[in-house]
Amino acid sequence: MNINTFILILTLMSGIALFLYGMMVMGDGLKQMAGNKLELILYKLTNTPLKGLMLGAAVTAIIQSSSATTVMVVGFVNAGMMKVTQAIGIIMGANIGTSITGWILCLSYIDGKQGIAQLLSTATLSAIVAIVGIIFRMFLKKDWQHALGNIMLGFAILMIGMQTMSGSVAPLKESEVFINALTSFNNPILGIGFGILLTAIIQSASAGVGILQALSVTGAITFGSAFPMIMGIGVGAACPVLLSAIGTNKFGKRTALVYLVNDMCAMIIGTILFYSANALLHFDFLNMSMSPV
Template identity: 60%
Template structure:
């Protein structure tokens, strides 16, 4: 089941998690999406663990999570219907569609795709087919192995014991909590039903118990989560408990009053799949109208721990639980890197403003933001490296490479913001004042530096390659401006128009501005080169300048006129 579910998820393009995250806005949407995603990945626990991650990182509200979990409980019943195919047999031409024949054909096709195809999509289809074939073979083997139990008095007596609702529910819950898969537990019950010794009175309470036991892996996933994450996990257990109590009371009271007479029915795999699906559907229908009350109850029962406040909500996106789902982990990394980029950009702009309007409070804020950007780099770098251990497609590899290549540039831009803030502090404390020519030149360079910063960051955040091509001509102009300004400032010092102390600070500012432009160039080049499936910064710059590609000359002339001293 795991092999088949993973294959289905990969064939779907690894986008199911993103769909679940983006489109679960209303209760009905949440239920439908939870059902659909779980039907594909064949595990309500996996869907619910994802949801716990969404809530824990602040990406999804608890109310949305409850709806998705209710849908996941419906979707997990699909596996029971797939398992029903293992009981298809016949004679004559019907035997061509029997489980044995179908499993053999599917297995051969799966092996061919898995072993001989070079396309990853074909290999994933092979995984699906092999998973299906093994599932069918396993169910047949299990059914054959348990067939003699029909003659066992001890086995029949045990089943009679399970017909006691309390015992049956406890056994189902305990068994499922051990194997941690409700689909597998239902499949085993279906295999036992092929002995012909399992009645409805035995199967029904076990199915109810299986639902409760399925909450164990979800609860375990919430260990270490914040209050909202724990509430989402507990809501899974609460929904299952309420559903079991409601469906048990409805059936057993109705049977006592009206004598339904179905307790003695002998069940088979199809009947078990039907009962399981109806129970799951009834749970959702009964509880969806009370989602607000369920949310209030879990909020009341699961308290927020002291000292649980987040250092930074953006960093909460980097959820450990998302690493099992690369598409989702990369999307959260993208959003977090974008936040880091904007933080570095804002910090540099604040530092530039500090040179003309100094405030110690603003300088301290710049220092705090610099520490935050350092934390971004550390957390993101570790998280992205862990993503690379997963199976990624070409597009995902490109995204992860882009983020890993650019983290240090954003961090260094913020470092230079801190350096500029320290220069502003020195100007303020020593009451330094540059000459009129120096101030005019610095204003021109500042305008160019802020423009290249905005260009590079917006190109990165918006994944705009055309904007990235504009960065290098402006960076070339800034380099020349810095060289000219250093020469002119030396002349002013020699003429006595500026002092040595002013010269040191002025030179530090120029160096930091030039380095910021270099890092902006690195960002743009990383985007362009990785977009073209290569990463050779040196050769790119040479080609851009020597071949005069992408309007380099025209753009350079434009910036030469715009930023002249």
């Protein structure tokens, strides 16, 4: 390994570290602002599957983690506060809500050259949010103000982490080895396996998608390779939920299993339908380079 490769890997890892820390700080700040309200809402508003689905999507969009939402639900089921049937709707909604993070991350790729675009650029946005956040955190007194400051600082750190990741991998667009490696993920089995492994290691589907978005700036990520990786990322998100079910009663374990089965079914059905349609229609966009959006 030469010094340039070492520096690239080190910079990429530091970007991932900042990204994960920013996401954690944001989530903790949001939960701190809500206090016990999240738990109370999850418990009370699940009397119909549709309500559960909408609630799961909304809560996950707020706290930026489908795993965290489902882990809370596992705890409620284990404590006897909620039935497994109530949990199913929330779990399905959580998988929808987790996609919001990817859209938030697209803000970090706004290329501000002039005018309003420059005001919305990552550097400007992150700077403003960080300055306001530190003022709330250090100079104001109330707990909710401190929590709001933490949310803002977490957001700024998350955006900087995304930029660090993107900047570190940008030179790889010239690397044939890297491009060939990513191209191999056009194989659905390899792509799904990579997505599961990546998410199992970093314990976050949102972070997995964020890393994929960062890699897309190289131009080497095609639709054909992105699709199976995202399918795998969805299944890998079940790992922290399964770990949380260790030591729970049979109902808690069933709830965690529902999360895994839901993700597995989505992956299997989605993959079969897509590649069956491709065999018949021969999609032209499979070799299209993907942008972060």
